[in-house]
Amino acid sequence: MLPSLWPARTDSTGGQHDLSRRIYDRIQKKGRLNRWAKETGFRKREGKLSPYEFVVLMTIGQVGMKHPSLAAMATAIDTRISRVALHYRFSKAAAAFLLKCLHFVLQQKCRRLGQIDTKLLRPFRRVLLVDSSSWDISEKLRSVLPGAGGAASAANCKLQAMYDYKHGELAFLDVTAGTVPDNRYTAHLPDLLQKGDLLLVDQGYFKLRTLADIIAKGAFFLTRFPVRTLLKDASTQVPMDLEKQLPQVQSNACEMHVLMGGEKLSQVACRLIALRVSEQVANERRRRLKKEAKKKGRVVSQHHLHMCDWTLLITNVPQRWLALEMVRAFYTVRWQIELLFKQLKSILRIHQSDTSKENRLRCELYGKLIAAVLIHRIHAVENNRIWNTTCRQVSMEKLYKRFQERAFTVLGLLFSSVSEAVSYLRDQIKRIIPACLKGRQPTRMTTLEILEAQRDPRLEIEEPR
Secondary structure (H helix, E strand, C coil): CCCCCCCCCECCCCCECCCHHHHHHHHHCHHHHHHHHHHHCCCCCCCCCCHHHHHHHHHHHHHCCCCCCHHHHHHHCCCCCCHHHHHHHCCHHHHHHHHHHHHHHHHCCCCCCCCCCCHHHCCCCCEEEEEEEEEECCHHHCCCCECCCCCCCCEEEEEEEEEECCCCEEEEEEEEECCCCCHHHHCCHHHHCCCCCEEECCHHHCCHHHHHHHHHCCCEEEEECCCCCCEEECCCCCECCHHHHHHHCCCCEEEEEEEECCCCCCCEEEEEEEEECCHHHHHHHHHHHHHHHHHCCCCCCHHHHHHHHEEEEEECCCCCCCCHHHHHHHHHHHHHHHHHHHHHHHCCCCCCCCCCCHHHHHHHHHHHHHHHHHHHHHHHHHHHHHHHHHCCCECHHHHHHHHHHCHHHHHHHHHHCHHHHHHHHHHHHHHHHHHHECCCCCCCCCHHHHHHHCCCHHHHHCCCC
């Protein structure tokens, strides 16, 4: 199997790489790949392109290709197979084979991965960010991956992802049609959580039943509050009217202990955090609401327009772990998964494919996602170590680009000598990591620096006059 981690080694700079031995071990276990290829029907007899070579081509090979055409792929493997023959290898069985490889890589754990050490993250086992990203594909695929149609594309692909921010690795990936709403995934989220986990999601995943299940599992959530949700005061059970109560608040931030949901729904006890926003931000929110409503032929309620003056968040994290003043800053951690999607699209180009065939599309996408998991593990090992020792951070964007520049060299070495590929990668990681460090900006703190300082600069800026 392709490496899920880098070999354990202490280099001259003091960095530990749980990288080379495990990479070597994973790649050498080609028997596992051959077994999976037979189980999925991808390999029925000996061919010019082995399961190992196919996986290497679709993962490391694609990282270095701007446009993974059949000609480019055939050239990358030294014409071991023709364009036509390669075309026929993109079968349903090939997609199932690569999906099995993706699941395997996601399940692998690194003993030396470590975790980001900062006070606000310590109470939680994992800090999980969940979100989705979608893109249009060939309209010929509308029967298997339909889009919204109309003014939008007839075919659309969506990627659901779960990212463990505390440890720095991808925990879950799934590919669906663009028409599958995010809240359909909400019911499955508790099954992916463990006791002590913290889940950060946007409002699109909100569902009371799921929040109740998360609490029952001993896990935590932090998300935006949908303004139409019924609220009661947790102590008096009296219904609450935020539109009347919030204008009476004198400060820029307040919190209330509430019960969400009516009598026929799951009632969820939590903290409601209300953060006043600037007039400029509130007006921009109203403009976007009206624009979106007009597009759908609807009218925005006055209640919704009034609530634009506030950012409303809900959480079951106790105050002793997450003070009111840091809730907004902690929620901005969720933007890290948006940055993840940015790298997947801008560098790995998961949203670009020249094919109108479902099986080839899935093969290309699964291969790129396997590569993404591996690159994120490299980043996690180095970023966690460097942050915990020097309070510096490794730029994910820079690391992706440096890895992409070396992808074809790694590809050629993996085809000829695994040991040489491991040696080359080990040496290159030591060389490029110092150049991938984020620069310090005195006037602009990163999310992690804000968490470490336990001070939200935006709340300070927006203190009332």
